[in-house]
Amino acid sequence: MPKGLRYENDYLVGGPANAWITPNFRLSEYADADGKVFVHRELVAAVQVLRTLLGRGLDIASTAASDGLGEQIAGRFVWVRGDSPADIVATATRMIKDAWFARVEARGDRVCLEMPDPARLPPIAPESALDRAIAITAAFETSGDPYQQVTGNFDGAGLSFGPLQANLKTGTLQELFRRYQARDGTALQACFGTLWGEWQRLLRLPSRAQQVAWADSLSRGSGKADFDAGWKAALQSVGRVPALRAETLAYSYDTYGRKLIVTLAWLKGVRPIRITNFRCLAALYDLCVQQGGLDKAHDAIRRRIAAENPQNEFALTRIAVEERGRSASPEWRADCISRRLCILEREPVRVSEAGRNAERDNPSLYLLRNAPVTQIERYLA
Structure with a gap:
């Protein structure tokens, strides 16, 4: 989060205009015609989650009430626009069950997104809370999709993978992949392709020190923080399988x-x-x-x-x-x-x-x- 953002009762009210307030949106995008900003931080978060779920561009069209929507709830709604209003509506509507939005309405090529009353935010389901907590913890050490994070032997852990950075040194990576094998061995093997046999050989090595040495030989880049491209692609494929x-x-x-x-x-x-x-x-x-x-x-x-x-x-x-x-x-x-x-x-x-x-x-x-x-x-x- 950039420095200098100003909040009043959880409403974002100012800061550097070009500051990224979430990964895909700058502060200036939420400014009104006079350049003023007044938007609740929970709404800003919900719009970013929507953008992430859509996987493509989403623009802030307006923060002004219009078409009978947004009256008397300044800062708790926003108009957005994208290449498919229908997809925006469908995705945002699904987010209502997790209380990201309270109301979703389309008007022409724009969609109005309204958040729940901030004084009475609905509770979060425990499954969703745990998933978010994992993502937050992972973001201290990695960027991008935490489930696809692959890190080389920069820290002596050999190979680290996923949002928890399970690794060879502690044995957590080996345990995680045993669980993957039990969950869906066919899908797991498909992710590795021709590397599957070598991966199995690695997991059968008699000591963690040997496993770390194997990973060290494939670590790349400055300080060995990156990993061999072929192996990295295979592991990232694992991180994209829903069951895994x-x-x-x-x-x-x-x-x-x-x-x-x-x-x-x-x-x-x-x-x-x-x-x-x-x-x-x-x-x-x-x-x-x-x-x-x-x-x-x-x-x-x-x-x-x-x-x-x-x-x-x-x-x-x-x-x-x-x-x-x-x-x-x-x-x-x-x-x-x-x-x-x-x-x-x-x-x-x-x-x-x-x-x-x-x-x-x-x-x-x-x-x-x-x-x-x-x-x-x-x-x-």
């Missing part, structure tokens, strides 16, 4: 969703405040992925809760992520805390810890809806 993407989500649920439940249960035991807001849950999920949980900071969290007596889920979550971040290795403390606070606040937060500074940003912050998640504990239990 679903298995990635299931793996994330099994591995990190359960850690999140342990984290939520422990916090509730220390301070009986129920954590349901997606921003809080996404911050804690990111913590579970990167740091495994709160165990190493239990005593520090207890002391701070006793001293500060937090009254809401945001204050409680902030204590948890800050104290767990401070228990990391000194060189990573600022980074850990800044990353989690970036999620919690939906903007970069500068942090200084142990003589180091960090101000992490994330291109997927627009996915952080300020809404509760329904029955998250039951879903992950």
